Amino acid sequence: MSTIKTTFVLIISLLFLGCEMGGNNSPDSDLNTIKITVQEGYNPPGSESIPQTKLIMQTDSIYSCVNYGIQTEIEISSSEINIQMGEIKLDGDICLTALGPATSSLFLDLSEGEYVLNIIQKGVTDKYKIMINDSSIITQTIDAEFSKPDFPVFLRYPENSFAYLCGSTIADSSICTEFLDTLSSHLNLKNFSFPDSGKRSFPLASQGHYYDMPAKYFIYISETDFDKAEDILKDFTIKNIPKDSGIGISLINWKNKGFYSWRYN
Numbered sequence: 001m002s003t004i005k006t007t008f009v010l011i012i013s014l015l016f017l018g019c020e021m022g023g024n025n026s027p028d029s030d031l032n033t034i035k036i037t038v039q040e041g042y043n044p045p046g047s048e049s050i051p052q053t054k055l056i057m058q059t060d061s062i063y064s065c066v067n068y069g070i071q072t073e074i075e076i077s078s079s080e081i082n083i084q085m086g087e088i089k090l091d092g093d094i095c096l097t098a099l100g101p102a103t104s105s106l107f108l109d110l111s112e113g114e115y116v117l118n119i120i121q122k123g124v125t126d127k128y129k130i131m132i133n134d135s136s137i138i139t140q141t142i143d144a145e146f147s148k149p150d151f152p153v154f155l156r157y158p159e160n161s162f163a164y165l166c167g168s169t170i171a172d173s174s175i176c177t178e179f180l181d182t183l184s185s186h187l188n189l190k191n192f193s194f195p196d197s198g199k200r201s202f203p204l205a206s207q208g209h210y211y212d213m214p215a216k217y218f219i220y221i222s223e224t225d226f227d228k229a230e231d232i233l234k235d236f237t238i239k240n241i242p243k244d245s246g247i248g249i250s251l252i253n254w255k256n257k258g259f260y261s262w263r264y265n
Helices: 004-019 174-186 223-240
Strands: 034-041 054-057 068-076 080-090 103-107 113-121 124-133 136-143 146-149 154-157 161-168 190-192 215-218 248-253 258-260
Touching: 034 113, 034 154, 054 068, 054 080, 103 113, 136 146, 161 174, 174 223, 223 248, 223 258
Parallel strands: 034 146, 068 103, 080 113
Antiparallel strands: 034 054, 054 103, 068 080, 113 124, 124 136, 136 154, 161 215, 161 248, 190 215, 248 258
């Protein structure tokens, strides 16, 4: 009986340790398997600013704390980016008790052109070609052993663009078209669409409503025109959207500046 109990405790301890340290892809293993994405983001995160190029890395392994991070050192020259991967460690002193991969997010702030990306882990180098033009960021694998692109093509934020997001109840879904007509009648807008393949910069739709209309995307002439959209949305909300109605309209531009109907009712 004592032997069975000891074995049971040992198994539980090993399972917990494997979860916390990432199983076979823990820092003590030969190589951690990771996914990478080169895309655009805002620095600092959540700020209103011109989007910058950044590299996101995350492990395939899942950890017992969601705030595990991949330690890195970075070197950038005119045409080459070297990322040296280090330990996987807890970010901070407190474990945020949710499961998740270890991650790293590095702003590169690259201009248009071609770059070689080298990711180095324990003496092994994975190599990629990064091609940036005015509409997309392409990650092309040259030689990779422990990493893979999550999205080989990222579709960039067009300058002077915004996304129109609308969600509602099923019965009130027509309000999404009504506001779109109102907005178009007051502003000089040009609609555009993203290519079918690639990860979009803007959201695909609003979330959390009974009806979530697919996102619409527009180009405006100047930032002043986009600022006018706030007054149009505010006026429309006060007149047409009761408080706690389950209707939400958002306008989010390429600089992460947003106007939201729920702020006005």
